[in-house]
Amino acid sequence: MLTEQQRSDFQENGFVLLPDVVSAQERQTLIDQAYRIIEAADLDMSSRFSTTDRSQIQHDFFLSSAQSIRCFFEEAAFDDNGQLKQPRAQSINKIGHALHDLDPVFKAFASRPDLAELAQDLGVSIPHLYQTMVIFKQPRIGGEVTWHQDATFFYTEPSSVITYWFALEEATLQNGCLWVEPGGHRGPLRERYFRDGSDLTMAPLDSTPWPDERSGTAVPVPAGTLLIFHGHLPHYSAPNRSDRSRLALTFHVVDGALTYDSRNWLQRPDLGPFVMGDSQD
Numbered sequence: 001m002l003t004e005q006q007r008s009d010f011q012e013n014g015f016v017l018l019p020d021v022v023s024a025q026e027r028q029t030l031i032d033q034a035y036r037i038i039e040a041a042d043l044d045m046s047s048r049f050s051t052t053d054r055s056q057i058q059h060d061f062f063l064s065s066a067q068s069i070r071c072f073f074e075e076a077a078f079d080d081n082g083q084l085k086q087p088r089a090q091s092i093n094k095i096g097h098a099l100h101d102l103d104p105v106f107k108a109f110a111s112r113p114d115l116a117e118l119a120q121d122l123g124v125s126i127p128h129l130y131q132t133m134v135i136f137k138q139p140r141i142g143g144e145v146t147w148h149q150d151a152t153f154f155y156t157e158p159s160s161v162i163t164y165w166f167a168l169e170e171a172t173l174q175n176g177c178l179w180v181e182p183g184g185h186r187g188p189l190r191e192r193y194f195r196d197g198s199d200l201t202m203a204p205l206d207s208t209p210w211p212d213e214r215s216g217t218a219v220p221v222p223a224g225t226l227l228i229f230h231g232h233l234p235h236y237s238a239p240n241r242s243d244r245s246r247l248a249l250t251f252h253v254v255d256g257a258l259t260y261d262s263r264n265w266l267q268r269p270d271l272g273p274f275v276m277g278d279s280q281d
């Protein structure tokens with residue numbers, strides 16, 4: 001449960017930091033499971049993920065990941081001949097996007113009642129969990145995540161998406177911690193990511209410039225910390241050139257009392273809603 005102060009920090013800054021939400025044992029269980037998923041996956045070598053060049057994303061593989069568990073490679077994982085430069089476990093950019101529905105370990109974690117209460121404390125009356133990702137930020141090749149706002153991808157009217165960002169490992173300036181623009185959630189939504197059939201388009205809405213590393217603030221955090229942020233909060237993470245990974249687990253949570261826009265890229269007609277806090281059996 002959030003204190004009055006934490007709620008007002010969220011209103012004021014667009015984010016709130018909660019230390020020690022994920023115990024060392026839970027972190028290890030989640031990390032081990034993530035690597036087990038990679039080892040068991042039937043990998044598609046062309047499925048790369050990049051926020052600097054979205055045209056590289058394989059549309060069908062990406063779209064179907066809304067209702068399944070898919071592994072996406074780092075752009076820089078391959079040599080000039082298309083061969084992996086390091087073992088597969090150190091080549092994956094992220095796993096997404098229905099881990100909370102389809103994987104028992106991630107489902108159990110996403111079902112923690114206290115995580116549902118946090119969303120309700122922040123005004124999300126019926127917390128529908130739409131998307132789960134494990135983001136690896138691999139040593140040396142972990143790619144940049146360019147400045148963006150999550151309401152671009154999870155649009156409701158009014159805006160309701162909040163993001164849970166769990167540090168499964170320590171996040172530092174060196175290994176690509178998150179950056180945010182405190183208070184930037186009061187600004188306009190700059191872009192929308194539209195889906196029309198299998199076409200995906202990033203449409204500009206507002207020309208307000210993105211923050212940069214001078215106007216933004218780095219958020220280095222110890223492992224186990226949860227950062228929850230507003231869907232309009234601009235955020236970013238730098239490439240990882242260090243020799244340590246920076247695993248994070250993210251949830252994107254939308255208010256089920258509102259209409260989820262049918263043009264959002266992520267649609268999950270076969271799975272139905274995952275309501276945090278409800279028994280999922």
Ligand SMILES: O=C(O)CCC(=O)C(=O)O
Pocket residue numbers: 135145150163178235236237248250
């Ligand atoms: O973990 C990162 O580097 C970026 C995560 C992010 O942008 C998100 O989950 O919306």
